[in-house]
Amino acid sequence: SQQGEEDPQALSIQEGENATMNCSYKTSINNLQWYRQNSGRGLVHLILIRSNEREKHSGRLRVTLDTSKKSSSLLITASRAADTASYFCATGGGGADGLTFGKGTHLIIQP
Amino acid sequence: EAQVTQNPRYLITVTGKKLTVTCSQNMNHEYMSWYRQDPGLGLRQIYYSMNVEVTDKGDVPEGYKVSRKEKRNFPLILESPSPNQTSLYFCASSSPGLAKNIQYFGAGTRLSVL
Numbered sequence: 602s603q604q605g606e607e608d609p610q611a612l613s614i615q616e617g618e619n620a621t622m623n624c625s626y627k628t629s630i631n632n633l634q635w636y637r638q639n640s641g642r643g644l645v646h647l648i649l650i651r652s653n654e655r656e657k658h659s660g661r662l663r664v665t666l667d668t669s670k671k672s673s674s675l676l677i678t679a680s681r682a683a684d685t686a687s688y689f690c691a692t693g694g695g696g697a698d699g700l701t702f703g704k705g706t707h708l709i710i711q712p
Numbered sequence: 713e714a715q716v717t718q719n720p721r722y723l724i725t726v727t728g729k730k731l732t733v734t735c736s737q738n739m740n741h742e743y744m745s746w747y748r749q750d751p752g753l754g755l756r757q758i759y760y761s762m763n764v765e766v767t768d769k770g771d772v773p774e775g776y777k778v779s780r781k782e783k784r785n786f787p788l789i790l791e792s793p794s795p796n797q798t799s800l801y802f803c804a805s806s807s808p809g810l811a812k813n814i815q816y817f818g819a820g821t822r823l824s825v826l
Binding site for chain 2: 636643699705
């Protein structure tokens, strides 16, 4: 099955700095999604990028996709304490069989 | 408010005592899934459902059952729980339309099997 792997596993930065997380996957995709999970809570969809897109923005989020390298990155600009969470990339065929998630990057924003 | 509701949020039980975790969504979504999340293993799909009366195994279905008698509900059943099913469980729903399988998650059920 397709699987995303995030890098790094954990990241700690100062508030106001930018945070970059990377995701690699193994097979061809239709789209790639990023989700956020606050401690012990459900995942929340952040952004979806289609396979024919190279970059997408949503507020302070910027996602890039390089299908030739089978990789994606999530950039959070001007980080805030509330951005402290785990971030997951996910791939899937768009069917009922849902998504395959990576193991996540745990982001800590230091005040 | 669009949401996926799981109950209970926390559950401690003993080995072998049957339990059901309920899941309900109010978005009229066709697709529903159950995942479990374990440290170091990420989220893994247990079962999924395409629609009423249509279910299929995910990556880790052993020890679990599901049913989909109504579109909004997708309960997860553990007939004889074992300690290795101690985990954080999430229900999710999605639609096959323009949303391209964006998943909407419940808040999670933390299960401990003693």
